[in-house]
Amino acid sequence: MRTVYFDYNATTPLDAAVRTAMLPFLDAEFGNPSSIHHVGRRARAFLDEARDRVARVFACKPSEMIFTSGGTESNNLAVFGVARHFRDKGRHIITSMVEHHALLHPCEYLSEKEGFEVTFLPVDRHGRVSPDDLRKALRPDTVLVSVMAANNEIGTLQPVAELGALCHERGVLFHTDAAQWFGKEPFVDIHQFNADLVSVCAHKFHGPKGAGALFIRSPLLPDPILFGGGHENELRAGTENLPAIAGMTEAIERFVRAPVFNREQLAPLATKLRDAAGSIAGVTIRSPREECLANTVSFSAKGCDSIMLLAGLDLEGICASSGSACSAGSLEPSHVLKAIGCEADESNALVRFSLGRESTAEEVQTVCAALPAVINRARGCEL
Template sequence: MIYLDNAATTPVLPEVVEVMSDTLLTTFGNPSSIHSYGRVAFQTVRQSREAIAQALQVSARQITFTSGASESNNTAIIGYALAHRKLGNHIVTTAIEHPSVINTVQYLHDRHGFDITFVQPEPDGSVSADSIKNALRPDTILVSMMWSNNETGQLLPVSEVGEILSHHQAVFHVDATQVMGKIPVHPLEIKADFVSASGHKFHGPKGVGFLYHADLLFDPLIHGGEQEEKRRAGTENLHSLVGMAKALQISVAHMRENYEKVEQLKTHLFEQISDLTFYKNEFGKSMPHVVNLAFPEQNHDLLLTKLDLAGIAISTGSACTAGTIEPSHVLASIYGESSPKLKENIRISFSELNTIDEIDEFAIKLKNALK
């Protein structure tokens, strides 16, 4: 099998497995216990938090561990909105966000009466900072925007929006799931109040993530004990925290070379398929890790099945909507809900673990599948 679905999840690095296994075997105490086993476990949690904070160049107290980016997104959006409703009732996001953002703000609308503005892409598919600025109102309390789109790789103007919001009461939540460990993510530089991430997107384990938050008030989603400074109850997922921290440290240490390798893989792919008829679902500047291609009059479900049988793992879009019959809401927001283009696209997503030989083999099998 050739794995080219890294936007959905990435393989866990051997070094990460090693530290996780060692933690499971040697550090089994409850971090909330006061005896020596508990103190060792607590120290391990603290070291993992400090490692994450160092990568983001923020204070360790501003990192809260979660079960992944979906929980982080929910915590930031619901937690802040409910805690600060006295300041306003309006939330702004974009129409191309991950379901864990779109469905969360929709929940706030349906169950709590918040007014939501979904900013639509420009005719060229881009999302401009001006469109966010124009959507702001005096009662806007939160803006949520992804850094890079999980289906197309499109980079959104987070720095520009952060600057705009520095002169507005609304706080800024950035979903950095698809860029964490791939490019520098420093919340203070982009003036973000919240930043979400998930360990399994940068070669860490599944089921663990974190939320950066500025020094502001937000309600917890999970109630119980006093873990995470009362921001998220529940015994810490110790070995996964260690694995995530290790994975991020490795990714940051090799960030430049990994990025350059992925750029080479993307360039090589287009060289190998230059004789095919296709168009790119690429809108402005994008991360090289995600390529969204479409083949006119070729049903992507059938193409996906053919490639799977040929030993190629790719997708048609977000893994969180896989298995549904609905087309991509991202592409629908650009092309329209009735466009035939919604059934022609495939997503290829790389990591630095992929090789040129794999791209060559993929190109050959793609051409065979299209015959």
């Protein structure tokens, strides 16, 4: 049986050139950038060069790029770092109801354990935050607003530049989790988000897992969340993961400016999937038609649950997801579907197809052909 991998929002295969760029650091170039001797100094020179290369793509200062272990850590550093740094100024944070758990859980922790108040902005039926709602929610004690650039479960693009501008008018810091955005949408420079902090996650665009970055606009210096050394401008202690940094740098150079997820290639494939799924009785497409990632088609199916649907697809060789990978395997209803006003039973029945560089029309055809029977079986009726 052939594998059809339609789960690129969960992760992407490592690109061959990215792998090649990593190899020296898994081999001869094993030095610790903090060592004084020449082996360490070579590693330091590479680390400095990597930061320069990323900064050139992003059009920011090298000191504004902090290398992290991925999207989760970047989000944690942004939220905890800013909130704790400014806790004497105010203890109010604003985010949205559709963020990834790597953003929601830090906010919930601050609210439960550290005396912060968090406003979770509602979204419309497309999953979009309204700038008006943000304007109304801003308060004199708001220290941070965080709204994601692109939603991982249904693909909605948020009006982040507008939200960021609003925050800046009011002197409030703005963070965006752009883990699903990089490599998929046209990138000019890091300033296009109007954000003070931006999270990047390498394995979403053919880089290695365990590699990420946080852009932090100078002169902002959030509190660190990892202690034990002066690495990363005193913001992130720990010996730098050079293979991961080498891979991420290569992936950023290759796949961000000209997005590796090519809209012209993917949009027709996604439309075909969308039309085929949408024509099945009891299926509702949940990804918006406009202002949505071109690679993402999500739907809910009445009378099923995600686990049955995903297991049924898997039996046909088709890899899909129920949204955020971390909740696969559990029957947790999707908080994103709930937020867009989906009935409780359907929030349990999300299927996300996310296409990518290697996806073909033939694969889409295979999925379209298999889908009606898979849904019927998940409903407990054999075809």
